[in-house]
Amino acid sequence: MGTILQAKNVCKQYEGNEVLKSISLSIEDGEFVAIMGQSGSGKSTLLYNFSGMDTATSGHVFFQGREITALSEEEISCLRLEKMGFIFQSANLLKNLSIRDNIIFPGFLLGKASPRELNNQGEILMKRMGIFEIANHDIKKVSGGQLQRAAICRALINNPIIIFCDEPTGALNLAATKEVMELFNKINREGTAVMLVTHDARVAARADRIIYLEDGEKKAELRLGKYQDEDSLPREKNMIEWLQGMGF
Ligand SMILES: Nc1ncnc2c1ncn2[C@@H]1O[C@H](COP(=O)(O)OP(=O)(O)OP(=O)(O)O)[C@@H](O)[C@H]1O
Ligand SMILES: [Mg+2]
Known part of the structure; x- marks a missing residue:
């Protein structure tokens, strides 16, 4: 497996306040x-x-071996558009566009596929995410779970190698959370790496690896999923013990 992302001693300060304290972390292909x-x-x-x-x-920070901390804003924007997808707590779709047009919009911005190809790709994604029937709907007339699925389609339209998600299920109820997480697992099985921030242990339990932060430091790391040996503790028990150890 190759490394997609490698961070070395990353520190971040806001007004003298150290928010990230020398974090080193790698993310592998498909993790x-x-x-x-x-x-x-x-x-x-x-x-x-x-x-x-x-x-x-x-x-x-290196992305596929290229140091992004040394790139210009414009270079980073291009890289993000082409190689990364983003999903946040709120879907942030554009109000005047249909679900379909919102989804294919980043494809137009990238400018590498024809409108026809983008429409096809958008349709394939909407079918995979179970929202094809609302393709032409106004974004005000669909549920939160459907909006978030549309945001996932939009994040995938340019075939990113990694998607970054910040509390993607934070605004969803339990049923919608489960559905959306199943989609993330599906996307990941098909080869896209996922880096996902969550407060929800049930959501984190679907990952291969959990990184636990405390006051800007990487405090602990738990390997699950594809890293778990056959003879180690069952996945859920392993995680519960780890979370208890972290004071949850
Ligand atoms: N733009 C900013 N300017 C100043 N301080 C900031 C800024 N962004 C974040 N911080 C501070 O950095 C710290 C970490 O913030 P961050 O948003 O990364 O936390 P978080 O773990 O994502 O929290 P939450 O779970 O509430 O989303 C906080 O103390 C926050 O107030
Ligand atoms: Mg946050």
Whole structure:
């Protein structure tokens, strides 16, 4: 497996306040990594600094071997559009566009596929995510779970190699959370790496690896999923013990 993302001693300060304290972390091809930690521990900051949405105060971040901490804003924007997908707690879809047009919009911005190809790709994604029947709907007339599925389609339209998700299920009820998480697992099985911030242990339990942050430091790491040996503790028990150890 190759390394997609490598962070070396990443520090972030806001007004002298150290929010990330020398974090080193790698994400491998096709991995599913969950970031947990209490409110204010630096989870979102980590995600933004790793994906080039924000710039570290010191340290280095490499994306496919290329140092993104050394790129211009324009270069990083192109890289993000082409190689990364983003999903947040709220879907943030554009109000005046249909679900379909919202989904294919980043494809137009990238400008590498024809409108016809983008429409086809959008349709395939909507079918996979179970929202094809609402393709032409106004975004105000669909449920939160459907909006979030549309946001997932939009994040996938340019075939990213990794998707970054900040509390993607934070605004969803239990049933919609389960459905959306099943989609993330499906996307990941098909080869897209996922880096996902969550407060929800049930959500994190679907990852291959959980990183636990405390006050801007990487406090602990738990390997699950594809890393778990056959003879180790059952997945759920392993995780519950780990979370208890972290004071949850
Ligand atoms: N733009 C900013 N300016 C100043 N301080 C910031 C900024 N962004 C984040 N912080 C501070 O950095 C710390 C970490 O914030 P961050 O948003 O990364 O936490 P989090 O773990 O994602 O929390 P939550 O679970 O509530 O989303 C907090 O103390 C926050 O107040
Ligand atoms: Mg956050």
